[in-house]
Amino acid sequence: MIxxxxxxxxxxxxxxxxxxxxxxKSEMTDFYANPDQYYNKPVKKLRPGFxxxxxxxxxxxxxxxxxxxxxxxxxxxxxxxxxxxxLLRGYELEKNxxxxxxxxxxxxxxxxxxxxxxxxPIYKGILGARYSVDEYAWxxxxxxxxxxxxxxxxxxxxxxxxxxxxxxxSPSEKFDxxxxxxxxxxxESMWKQGKVYYDNSRNGEIETWMGICHGWxxxxxxxxxxxxxxxxxxxxxxxxxxxxxxxxxxxATLLWASTSFETNFIGGxxxxxxxxxxxxxxxxxxxxxxxxxxxxxxxxxxxIGVLGKSFVMDVTYDFEVWNxxxxxxxxxxxxxxxxxxxxxxxxAIIPIEDFKNDPYAKYRDAKVKYxxxxxxxxxxxxxxxxxxxxxxxxxxxxTNTAYYFxxxxxxxxxxxxxxxxxNRDHPDFLWSPNYKTQALTxxxxxxxxxxxxxxxxSLEEDIKKLAGHxxxxxxxxxxIINSLIELAQ
Numbered sequence: 108m109i110x111x112x113x114x115x116x117x118x119x120x121x122x123x124x125x126x127x128x129x130x131x132k133s134e135m136t137d138f139y140a141n142p143d144q145y146y147n148k149p150v151k152k153l154r155p156g157f158x159x160x161x162x163x164x165x166x167x168x169x170x171x172x173x174x175x176x177x178x179x180x181x182x183x184x185x186x187x188x189x190x191x192x193x194l195l196r197g198y199e200l201e202k203n204x205x206x207x208x209x210x211x212x213x214x215x216x217x218x219x220x221x222x223x224x225x226x227x228p229i230y231k232g233i234l235g236a237r238y239s240v241d242e243y244a245w246x247x248x249x250x251x252x253x254x255x256x257x258x259x260x261x262x263x264x265x266x267x268x269x270x271x272x273x274x275x276x277s278p279s280e281k282f283d284x285x286x287x288x289x290x291x292x293x294x295e296s297m298w299k300q301g302k303v304y305y306d307n308s309r310n311g312e313i314e315t316w317m318g319i320c321h322g323w324x325x326x327x328x329x330x331x332x333x334x335x336x337x338x339x340x341x342x343x344x345x346x347x348x349x350x351x352x353x354x355x356x357x358x359a360t361l362l363w364a365s366t367s368f369e370t371n372f373i374g375g376x377x378x379x380x381x382x383x384x385x386x387x388x389x390x391x392x393x394x395x396x397x398x399x400x401x402x403x404x405x406x407x408x409x410x411i412g413v414l415g416k417s418f419v420m421d422v423t424y425d426f427e428v429w430n431x432x433x434x435x436x437x438x439x440x441x442x443x444x445x446x447x448x449x450x451x452x453x454x455a456i457i458p459i460e461d462f463k464n465d466p467y468a469k470y471r472d473a474k475v476k477y478x479x480x481x482x483x484x485x486x487x488x489x490x491x492x493x494x495x496x497x498x499x500x501x502x503x504x505x506t507n508t509a510y511y512f513x514x515x516x517x518x519x520x521x522x523x524x525x526x527x528x529x530n531r532d533h534p535d536f537l538w539s540p541n542y543k544t545q546a547l548t549x550x551x552x553x554x555x556x557x558x559x560x561x562x563x564x565s566l567e568e569d570i571k572k573l574a575g576h577x578x579x580x581x582x583x584x585x586x587i588i589n590s591l592i593e594l595a596q
Contacts, residue, residue: 126484126510128448131439134512135446135480138529142466150532153508183470183516184525189398191405194373194418194537200409202522204479204515208452212412216435216486221327221417223491223504224356226318229304232256233319234279234357235297238493249305249313253298262289265346274349274495278357281348282583284341286571292578300581320490322364323356324430325540327488328417330359333595336497339562342571353493355591358583365582366546373406374398374421374536398534400513400526404481406537407436418539420487431487434506441480443514448482455479456517467527474524477517481526485509548577551585560590 130151138145185191192200201207227233230249235256237243246252261280264272265288276284283291304313333355338347398406398420410416410433417432440455441448443462449455456479459471465478486508496503511533516525540546550573560566566574566587574584 126437126439126482128439131441131448131482131512132446134482135441135443135529138512139443139446139464139466142529146529146531148530148532150530151510183399183467183527184472184474185399185402189373189402191373191402191409194371194402194406194539195409195414196371196541198409198414200405201413202405202524204456204517204521204523205452207408207412210412212408213439214435214437215408215412215415217328217411217417217433218415219328219332219417220501220504221324221432221434221488222332222356222499222501223488223506224323224327224353224360225493226320226323226490227357227360228315228318229301230313230315230317232277232301233297234282234361235277235294237275237277237280238353239275239495248311249301250311253301253305256294256298261291261294265341268346273346278350278354279361279583281350281354282358282587283578284346284348285339285566285587286574286578287342290575292575293581293583296578296581319360319364320430322362323360323490324419324432324488326356326359326363326546327432329363329540329542329544329546331592331596332499333359333592334499335595337562337591337594339560339591339594340565342565344565350591350595351495351497352499352595353496355588355595356499357493358588359592361581362548362583362585362588363540363546365580366548366585368546369541369544370538371541372536372538373402374534398537400481400528400533401515401523403511403534403537404438404483404513404515404526405523407433407438407483407485410539411436414542416539416542418537420537421535431489431507433485433487435486436483438481438483441482443478443480446480452479456521459516470527471516472525474518475516476519477521478514479517480514481512483511483513485511545585547585548580548582550574550577554584554586557586559593560587562590562594 201210225238227236230252231246232249232252236252237256243252243255246255261276261283264276265284277294279294279297280291283293301313304317305311333352336349336351338349341348406418410418417434419430419432421429439448439450440452442455442457444457456477459475459478462468462478465471486506489505489507491503491505512529513526513533514529515523518524553573554570560570570584570586574587577584
């Protein structure tokens with residue numbers, strides 16, 4: 108399955124916080140007192156600007172009441188398209204909640220932290236953006252950016268031999284200069300993509316949130332972090348081109364945004380702006396109920412806890428899509444009866460027959476024998492602005508943290524089989540490239556046995572030709588990107 112989602116958001120700044128026992132107890136007391144009202148509260152995040160809540164119009168309230176009476180809600184077990192096994196194909200999942208505790212998977216972080224990068228907005232020219240030029244940064248729409256580049260073409264700048272001006276070229280322009288003097292296919296592709304949106308937009312405006320975060324999110328953990336700037340030889344075998352970590356991240360992001368690769372996906376895309384709810388506040392549309400809490404929990408503990416690997420989650424439940432790579436998690440248990448947070452798993456688990464005030468009783472499957480409450484703290488990577496930094500490390504990344512409340516349903520053997528969200532604002536779907544896959548253009552298959560380029564001399568002619576074919580289709584050649592990334596280690 109291939110993911111092609113181009114909805115992205117710019118990160119906000121906020122102070123850090125923690126998920127305290129007092130907060131858990133207070134939140135769950137509020138939930139059980141009024142599940143409908145609590146369910147519609149935005150999820151607590153360290154960056155509260157992400158918690159955008161739209162008011163529901165009177166018309167939508169009437170529509171919701173009609174839907175409550177006519178639309179049956181799904182049971183609380185995962186659907187066939189929502190099994191954690193499908194996200195982690197090829198790996199055996201641990202599902203027993205006591206075994207997971209014994210193995211120490213109540214908190215974990217990925218072995219390699221996903222790196223932050225720009226989402227390379229379309230209105231700025233995607234990788235055609237000269238992000239280091241001060242006057243370019245003030246341009247506010249695609250036409251202004253396009254005209255600026257048109258009046259200052261990269262080929263003219265290169266011919267001046269001015270090292271500072273060449274250094275300020277965009278990531279795609281620098282890539283093109285590895286291939287040719289004036290045939291800037293990758294950069295042309297960037298602007299052609301934007302022109303399609305510009306020509307079909309109202310008043311020539313392209314939404315500022317549109318970019319290629321669907322490439323950044325998987326690349327951030329599938330591609331090694333470029334740790335330093337590098338200089339490699341251009342097409343003329345005389346002039347060196349400098350690539351900063353931001354340039355290399357950009358090219359890796361575009362590679363993963365523009366190529367096909369094996370992808371594992373679970374959940375369903377919720378396409379409703381105001382999805383209807385039942386009397387308990389629970390969403391009726393089964394696509395908006397995804398991802399099931401059991402699938403989400405098992406993905407966290409098995410991908411990150413067991414394997415040390417990241418995955419991408421859409422952090423919103425509705426029609427908007429925010430692709431973010433998960434970096435770490437931590438969770439606590441709470442007893443659904445007394446709402447007390449605890450590290451003692453046994454005291455948090457209750458028999459289903461004892462859960463008399465269960466707001467989701469009618470959704471529980473007959474296989475459910477026990478319930479346990481979970482408060483989870485999930486940290487994920489967010490975008491940052493590119494810059495001419497000589498080095499890059501984990502301290503330069505940016506993250507956000509969300510706090511989720513849900514319960515897990517256990518069978519007679521204490522295996523996790525289902526669950527219910529306590530917040531409407533939960534992850535919509537999860538996905539990841541297969542951890543053993545690569546992002547390759549069709550041209551790259553001719554170069555699989557070729558040794559990586561060391562950048563000392565210009566690229567060989569056959570590689571330039573293959574890179575030109577890929578660039579014309581909007582993709583940088585993976586062979587070149589992988590060689591540059593290795594040099595930047």
